[in-house]
Amino acid sequence: QVQLVESWGGLVQSGGSLRLSCAASGGTPSRYAMGWFRQSPGLEREFVAAISLGGSTPLYAASARGRFTISRDNARNTIYLQMNSLKPNDTAVYYCAANFLTMSTRARDYDYWGQGTQVTVSS
Numbered sequence: 001q002v003q004l005v006e007s008w009g010g011l012v013q014s015g016g017s018l019r020l021s022c023a024a025s026g027g028t029p030s031r032y033a034m035g036w037f038r039q040s041p042g043l044e045r046e047f048v049a050a051i052s053l054g055g056s057t058p059l060y061a062a063s064a065r066g067r068f069t070i071s072r073d074n075a076r077n078t079i080y081l082q083m084n085s086l087k088p089n090d091t092a093v094y095y096c097a098a099n100f101l102t103m104s105t106r107a108r109d110y111d112y113w114g115q116g117t118q119v120t121v122s123s
């Protein structure tokens with residue numbers, strides 16, 4: 001059993017920055033590909049970014065590319081999402097997730113999920 005514990009988000013003004021973190025424990029979390037998803041009320045959970053076991057070839061949603069950076073520290077079993085130039089449309093609950101070995105942009109492919117953290121971007 002893998003547990004994922006996310007940092008809390010917060011309220012950020014448009015144009016600001018925020019870094020989310022997700023610490024993994026149990027199982028062998030360093031062997032999992034990991035990702036970030038987000039969900040707004042009434043909408044399906046959508047892909048934001050994913051990172052491989054070794055941290056190479058990260059994937060980004062078009063809405064995140066150029067503004068967000070995903071990274072991982074395997075020694076600390078932690079992944080990060082650095083979010084810059086935030087916009088009101090980035091407002092959502094953000095979730096980290098772990099996937100056995102393979103990166104994916106589909107939420108259904110992930111095996112473990114964090115509790116979610118609210119990020120609100122004001123105008």
